[in-house]
Amino acid sequence: MRQPLPYETQVEIFSRFRAQEPEPRGELEHVNAYTLLVAVALSAQATDAGVNRATRALFQVADTPRKMLDLGEEALVEHIRTIGLFRNKARNVIKLSRILVEEHEGEVPSSRAALQALPGVGRKTANVVLNMWWGHPAQAVDTHIFRIGNRTGICPGRDVVAVERAIEDHVPVEFQRHAHHWLILHGRYICKARKPLCANCLIRDLCPFEEKTV
Known part of the structure; x- marks a missing residue:
């Protein structure tokens, strides 16, 4: 299992995510x-x-x-x-x-x-x-986050609870509120399971994944 990325790298990664999408939103439609x-x-x-x-x-x-x-x-x-x-x-x-x-x-x-x-x-x-809804910095770990957390070293863990704790322990506090949304969207649209779109990845230069796609 990978070691978590250094603090300075985490800051750079999430700064890029925030610059691309300052206020990420979940994609489930709701009214209350x-x-x-x-x-x-x-x-x-x-x-x-x-x-x-x-x-x-x-x-x-x-x-x-x-x-x-x-x-x-x-x-x-x-x-x-x-x-x-x-x-x-x-x-x-x-x-x-x-x-x-x-x-x-x-x-x-x-x-x-x-x-x-x-x-x-x-x-x-x-x-x-x-x-x-309540604005808590709670981290909802799904298959996308589990995959890219371990693939990139942002939040490695052997199970979803360990990955959740890794986000809490290693992602800088200023990014905790939106961390899981940025990671979900990145995993859903860029860092895909079978064929990650590494050429379109805004953190490619910071990611230690050896099998990057062309």
Whole structure:
């Protein structure tokens, strides 16, 4: 496993990311904290684009926990049928909506522990909501971040929790707020798994990856 890149290199890398995209945004469409939570929960093993196609109509009729309960599980299934594992996800969305209504007055909590106590909400989903809605410097590690964190040495780790901690430990504090968004976008569009677009990479000269593509 690679050693983390030196502090000065991390500063240069994230300075370039920030110069290219000062305010990166997640690509899941939402209108409030609840719809963000639902969208992220639905995105497990699915693409953001696929989730967005399914939720545009859904969120027009169910953008609060109470409205989702009124819609019901079977109607929800029809909205999200194109998303993988849709039945299990629909069940979890109904369950978490009920808990939000009964235990949180219909509001999405701003605590990781409370979020992870909801059905279908793991650490990654909780971190996305904490970061995107509440502005916490929480790091949601997905397959893209895990790959480029180890490939580049920005945040190496043997599992997603280790990579999350590596971001917290080695990425300069001034970049923590948007770090996971910059890394996700870089992994999704440039530092791809099979054929990374190294010729288009703005940190190519700082990356120790030996198998750079032409």
